[in-house]
Amino acid sequence: MKKYTDTGKKDTRSGFGAGLLEAGKKYPGVVALTADLKGSLKMNDFAEAFPERFIQCGIAEANMIGVASGLAITGKIPFAGSFAEFVTGRVYDQIRQEVAYGKTNVKIASSHAGITLGEDGATHQTMEDIALMRALPGMTVINPCDYNQTKAATIAAAEYCGPVYLRFGRPSVPNFTPEDRIFEIGKAYIFNEGKDVTIFATGHMVWEALQAAEALEKNGINAEIIDIATIKPLDKDTVITSASKTRAVVIAEEHNMAGGLGELISGTLAGTVPVPVEFVNGEDRFGQTGTPAELMQAYGLDAAHIIKAAERVIKRK
């Protein structure tokens, strides 16, 4: 199989910070807003380079979304950032009314998504945000897998006209995608071609899927690995083509079952290529305190669980 190398662990939120700075240099309309989480969102470099284009909103997320919508109407390209839970669940109605229904060019910068937020515990770990954002008509949902891809996706979000939900994480994770690859919104990336099973993964789970594929290969199982970096709009052609070929599917995400990638892809396949599917996700639970690695293992979100799911689904062919 194709070899992927970790070029050094980096957090995806730093990829966002680097992408924001580059987008800021390229496009004078880019502005950044945060609700007292400038450092956590890695907006420091942008704020230093463009102090007048950095807008500190204080701990008032609802107002931040509204302000971002107003700025967007005047032609700015606002990135409004906070922890994933606080820029989705807390402000769902503001995003619905003023960003999605209001058709404003706002980019929701969602950091510390999923269970890998870690020690802060379940109050801060959202495993429901993709469901909320996917449900909004016209919302683009992007969940990149590493530093390089997050940086590229941030620049792509700035260049795209329309509401975007950009989801990334807190911990340092392997950085393995090409540094110079332009991110294409709406494209699923085939990281390894295989014939026995397709593993669709998003975000932090993509690296785990690649690790799983290497282990499966040693057992003679040839896995196709597809990175669903854009969850909405879904690259249906790539999903259907791959499932038609392998006839067995695993879907892995750092998110709960309800409204996540698993339901999205299996729903797509149900009407086109009804093949056996196994899920690797947070099921229907809240998280808890722990290190990211402890939590990923405890909630079944790692390569070991993907391997088991692949073996199960192949038996169901």
Add this chain to the structure above:
Amino acid sequence: MTNIAELQRISSQVRRDIIRMVTGAQSGHPGGSLSSTDIMTALYFNVMKHDPEKWTRDGKGQDIFLLSAGHMTPVYYSILARAGYFPVSELATFRKFGSRLQGHPSIEKSLPGVVQASGSLGQGLSAAAGLALGKKLDKEDNSVYVLCGDGESEEGEIWEAGMFAAHHGLDNLIAMTDWNGQQIDGPVEKISGEGDLEAKWKAFGWNVIVADGHDFDSILKAFAKAKSDKGSGKPVMILFKTVMGKGVSFMAGTNKWHGKAPSQEQCEEAMTQLEETLGDY
């Protein structure tokens, strides 16, 4: 700029439009529309720098108005039509299937004059602050106006926006409260004990003006003062004391007509109290 006698003629026609639109749709919100009619008339026909012919959603080169209390669409649409944003005849489609005149303001069908969706209360002041900040970043001299309700001001986001606008020195933002003292379930004081709005907005760092929202002399003076405050580094809140249902005897001063449509007979009775000045649609 329209003089007071002419403003009074316009507001009488707008009140007729409001009652006829809500009667025609058999739904909508006449109470707050009638209490804010005089404010809105003064704003669009005397105060704001705007040109319906050159209007674009981004509001470049113009003053911008945003309706935060989105349920007041009857007055908003009548004013926009009478000011020339779209044909007056279109008012007949209010709240009807397929109409650009949705129940609450929407940009979905590109109705000229509407800049943002609103109606989920408490959100418009934040968007207006964003518009005002955008104009400042672009070094544009125009102002942003936004109309809120006093009942709406029970929403926490109003006060988040209040803190934000003062902190960022948005002196190109002129907010208005239609202080009619009523909301759906009853008098505001009985529902929430909102208290002294004047003291509250002052404490939030705003320039506060209190005016009679049914006396054009008082309204125009309030706006003149608000405009002269530009450069003070503070946003302006004009608290307009008004009467819900103003202009129609059986609707005035009560919460009962917040969101209720009159019958055909009641509409006809209201018409006898409001002079047709510009021609009904």
